[in-house]
Amino acid sequence: MSEKPNLQIDQDIGNFSYDVDYKYDAGIGLTEATIDYISDVKEDPEWIRDFRKKALKVFESKQTPSHWATKDLETIDYSKIRYYLASGQQASRTWEDVPEEMKKTFDRLGIPEKERKFLAGVEAQFDSEAAYSNIKEAVSKQGVIFVGSTEGLHKYPEIFRPYFGKVIPTGDNKYSALNSAVFSGGSFIYVPKGVKVSHPLQAYFRINAESFGQFERTLIIADEGAELTYMEGCTAPKFETSTLHSAVVELVALKGAKIQYITVQNWSSNVFNLVTKRGLAMEDAEIKWIDCNIGSHLTMKYPGVILKGRRARGEVLSIALANNGQHQDTGAKMIHAADETTSNITSKSISVGTGRATYRGLVHIPKHLKGCKNNTECDALLINTHSRTDTYPAIVTRGQKNSVQHEASVSKVSAEQIFYMQQRGLTEAQAMSLSVNGFVNDLVRQFPLEYSVELKRLIDLEMEGSVG
Amino acid sequence: MYSPLEMNYLEIKNLEAAIQGTPILHGLNLTVPKGEVHAIMGPNGSGKSTLSKVIAGHPDYEVTGGEVLIDGENILELAPDERARKGIFLAFQYPSEIPGVSIANFLRAALQARLPEGQQLDAVEFYEKLYKKMALLQMEKTFTSRSVNDGFSGGEKKRCEILQMAMLEPAFAILDETDSGLDIDALKIVSEGVNSLRGPNIGMLVITHYQRLLNYIVPDKVHVLVDGQIVRTGDKSLALELESKGYDWIIQECGASA
Numbered sequence: 113m114s115e116k117p118n119l120q121i122d123q124d125i126g127n128f129s130y131d132v133d134y135k136y137d138a139g140i141g142l143t144e145a146t147i148d149y150i151s152d153v154k155e156d157p158e159w160i161r162d163f164r165k166k167a168l169k170v171f172e173s174k175q176t177p178s179h180w181a182t183k184d185l186e187t188i189d190y191s192k193i194r195y196y197l198a199s200g201q202q203a204s205r206t207w208e209d210v211p212e213e214m215k216k217t218f219d220r221l222g223i224p225e226k227e228r229k230f231l232a233g234v235e236a237q238f239d240s241e242a243a244y245s246n247i248k249e250a251v252s253k254q255g256v257i258f259v260g261s262t263e264g265l266h267k268y269p270e271i272f273r274p275y276f277g278k279v280i281p282t283g284d285n286k287y288s289a290l291n292s293a294v295f296s297g298g299s300f301i302y303v304p305k306g307v308k309v310s311h312p313l314q315a316y317f318r319i320n321a322e323s324f325g326q327f328e329r330t331l332i333i334a335d336e337g338a339e340l341t342y343m344e345g346c347t348a349p350k351f352e353t354s355t356l357h358s359a360v361v362e363l364v365a366l367k368g369a370k371i372q373y374i375t376v377q378n379w380s381s382n383v384f385n386l387v388t389k390r391g392l393a394m395e396d397a398e399i400k401w402i403d404c405n406i407g408s409h410l411t412m413k414y415p416g417v418i419l420k421g422r423r424a425r426g427e428v429l430s431i432a433l434a435n436n437g438q439h440q441d442t443g444a445k446m447i448h449a450a451d452e453t454t455s456n457i458t459s460k461s462i463s464v465g466t467g468r469a470t471y472r473g474l475v476h477i478p479k480h481l482k483g484c485k486n487n488t489e490c491d492a493l494l495i496n497t498h499s500r501t502d503t504y505p506a507i508v509t510r511g512q513k514n515s516v517q518h519e520a521s522v523s524k525v526s527a528e529q530i531f532y533m534q535q536r537g538l539t540e541a542q543a544m545s546l547s548v549n550g551f552v553n554d555l556v557r558q559f560p561l562e563y564s565v566e567l568k569r570l571i572d573l574e575m576e577g578s579v580g
Numbered sequence: 581m582y583s584p585l586e587m588n589y590l591e592i593k594n595l596e597a598a599i600q601g602t603p604i605l606h607g608l609n610l611t612v613p614k615g616e617v618h619a620i621m622g623p624n625g626s627g628k629s630t631l632s633k634v635i636a637g638h639p640d641y642e643v644t645g646g647e648v649l650i651d652g653e654n655i656l657e658l659a660p661d662e663r664a665r666k667g668i669f670l671a672f673q674y675p676s677e678i679p680g681v682s683i684a685n686f687l688r689a690a691l692q693a694r695l696p697e698g699q700q701l702d703a704v705e706f707y708e709k710l711y712k713k714m715a716l717l718q719m720e721k722t723f724t725s726r727s728v729n730d731g732f733s734g735g736e737k738k739r740c741e742i743l744q745m746a747m748l749e750p751a752f753a754i755l756d757e758t759d760s761g762l763d764i765d766a767l768k769i770v771s772e773g774v775n776s777l778r779g780p781n782i783g784m785l786v787i788t789h790y791q792r793l794l795n796y797i798v799p800d801k802v803h804v805l806v807d808g809q810i811v812r813t814g815d816k817s818l819a820l821e822l823e824s825k826g827y828d829w830i831i832q833e834c835g836a837s838a
Contacts, residue, residue, distance in 0.1 A: 532676035534660040536690040550680030
């Protein structure tokens with residue numbers, strides 16, 4: 113149980129938490145017993161229990177990334193984290209059935225309102241489990257499945273199992289192994305052949321408890337010719353101790369399918385956000401990641417696409433805002449594995465104060481392929497002199513029959529520019545916010561309207577807080 | 581809220597200012613009533629641009645004495661944006677570029693910042709006003725969808741400044757070397773724009789090195805700034821005199837009187 117007072121608010125929208133009675137709590141620390149506890153509570157099939165236990169061994173055997181990654185990772189104490197917290201309720205289909213404190217949380221975050229306005233379905237996860245999961249009837253009638261990962265693996269094993277853990281194997285990295293051991297929550301989506309879901313499906317991930325780790329697991333499969341847009345948002349209250357969020361997201365776009373995956377994260381500054389996201393694009397398929405990273409203490413996230421089928425397309429649009437004391441280590445991976453595949457990476461990072469932004473990219477085009485194209489563009493914006501930005505673009509192209517372009521730029525919001533805007537009547541914070549919005553403007557224009565409005569609001573809030 | 585329209589005087593009293601420890605203004609006195617256009621002329625290094633930056637509140641300049649008053653209220657303690665909202669407008673000699681922010685959005689944000697909290701700028705009214713002002717300044721409608729000053733020619737930058745002035749309707753506008761970098765055609769267009777904004781509700785301080793601009797924007801008064809002080813005030817004939825005789829005679833005269 114949380115020992116925090118009932119309600120905490122400051123100017124940050126997500127910074128509040130309610131006292132919730134957790135019926136299930138796996139306790140502090142991670143051992144095989146923790147896994148058995150989680151598997152028992154979730155009534156996992158045996159193959160999942162085995163999968164988890166194997167993953168735990170992989171996690172324990174893998175070193176924390178050292179030579180390339182920030183030393184900050186070493187400060188995570190896995191023995192002090194709680195790995196599973198749930199109230200024991202099934203995910204409700206109506207908001208009325210969601211436990212009061214959870215319902216209040218999502219109300220304050222505006223989720224039910226957004227659902228009414230423009231979403232095809234919503235899943236709202238509170239700590240380890242979904243509190244709410246619903247899809248509009250018109251969409252479910254088309255055969256679209258949108259449930260939590262637990263429900264997905266129980267109810268639809270014939271679709272779930274062949275793809276689960278295939279795009280991102282357990283041993284991909286230490287954090288994907290950790291997620292594979294203790295995963296809970298996240299979405300399972302299947303869109304049948306030729307079905308185009310016109311409105312976005314949305315997931316919202318909320319961390320409410322202190323010293324907690326959230327490990328959602330999402331698997332999205334778009335069958336041949338299917339199309340969908342999935343959006344996720346996330347928040348957590350500001351606790352004294354660090355909180356860990358380590359998700360694994362796997363996308364599969366079969367022949368001619370299109371998946372657009374949009375993230376707008378707004379983690380509080382105590383969150384370690386270590387997420388592995390990758391998609392598999394088959395012939396003529398398209399996967400697009402739109403990734404907006406705001407907040408967190410440290411984010412390490414490089415959404416990727418494996419371009420496995422001919423003419424497959426992959427795209428990553430990434431916006432990272434590193435405010436005082438934050439480190440956004442983000443980027444993209446494009447693995448070309450078929451002829452005539454194309455990939456685009458556009459990364460825009462903003463560093464404010466002592467904030468640090470790192471772009472890390474990997475584009476791989478092997479020698480035997482032809483007609484592949486990659487375009488990478490990394491722009492960094494620095495606001496004040498303490499900011500730091502690094503770019504590590506690794507582009508591996510073997511062979512002559514492919515084309516690769518890389519452009520990078522670093523610009524600064526100068527004191528002159530701020531003064532100019534202030535002279536027109538804008539406060540310093542408004543001026544900075546406008547500069548940042550201008551910098552990301554050409555990317556944001558490609559977002560669905562609701563998300564670009566939300567992003568603008570988050571940037572305003574961040575800039576408000578960064579002016580002393 | 582204080583309405584810029586109610587303001588009547590911009591008064592500068594014994595103003596002393598320095599940049600990086602070097603004194604530039606040495607007790608400058610000047611009053612600009614609303615409805616009048618005053619020109620400030622002076623040789624290079626006399627403190628013309630310093631004066632404009634100090635009035636607007638540029639952080640690089642240190643005020644070491646004196647006051648800048650609007651209707652008797654000292655504005656020197658206010659942040660630059662507060663001064664702007666009180667009705668001070670500076671048309672910059674070198675306007676900054678703001679990539680990705682359209683002129684229309686920039687102006688909306690600037691006007692929104694002038695409204696009381698919770699009040700939303702009416703978008704329809706905004707665009708009506710914008711297009712009216714643009715017609716007045718003979719501008720293409722597409723101009724305001726471009727990013728502020730980004731890749732603009734010298735003339736476009738200055739026209740953009742005048743458009744902003746037209747939209748923000750300041751009580752007092754300072755035009756800092758608005759003629760610099762303009763060819764004669766651009767100078768005419770910009771001057772016409774400024775003239776169209778003249779009227780009983782605005783006071784202007786036109787800072788220039790050359791008399792040329794004052795052929796187009798005819799001032800009510802001309803002040804000569806030398807070594808951080810106003811050394812002479814006259815009507816527009818003073819500007820013509822300066823043009824024919826240069827600044828040396830006036831520098832010598834005030835050197836002799838000092």
